[in-house]
Amino acid sequence: MSQTRYTSTAIFLHWLMAIMLLCLFGMGFYMHGLSLSPFKLKIYSWHKWAGVTVFLLVWLRLIWRFGHRPPALPAGMGKAMRALAHVGHLVLYLLMIAIPLSGWLMSSAKGVQTVYFGVLPLPDLIAPNPELGHRLGALHTALNYLLAATVVGHAAAALKHHLLDKDDVLSRMLPWRARS
Secondary structure (H helix, E strand, O other): OOOOOOOOHHEEEHHHHHHHHHHHHHHHHHHHHOOOOOOHHHHHHHHHHHHHHHHHHHHHHHHHHHHHOOOOOOOOOOHHHHHHHHHHHHHHHHHHHHHHHHHHHHHHHHOOOEOOOOOOEEHHHHHHHHHHHHHHHHHHHHHHHHHHHHHHHHHHHHHHHHHHOOOOOHHOOOOOOOOO
């Protein structure tokens, strides 16, 4: 039997991570402009905690995804659009892994250990190296802009399917059931 919607778990993880990514992006912009203070350090800690959480959740999503096939793409989609959809999802997953890793590497290189929720110290991935830390910071920023562009493309594609193609690509990922 072919399913027409994603599982409740997949929908929950999708929207939880979407909200977290938006908050992380906003927090990153906000904290970057703050002058050094205890408040800025608190925001940086929250940003790191959320980033580690996204890193863990993406692995949970992948495990769930490999055990639960998504609904089939609409029959009318051409090969090029199908390929683009698959590449877009692959890029999203790769970035949701690469961005937290780049942040963790950056913190390690800058000599600032990541302590998850202020309780669990995570190991530094590399030795302190301020120059490398600066370059990793630039990479972290660039990857985030790439993620933002990819997310905009992902949302635009979902809206195109809903508004122009009038298929169920968007509604099958919504937390509520769309009316038939």
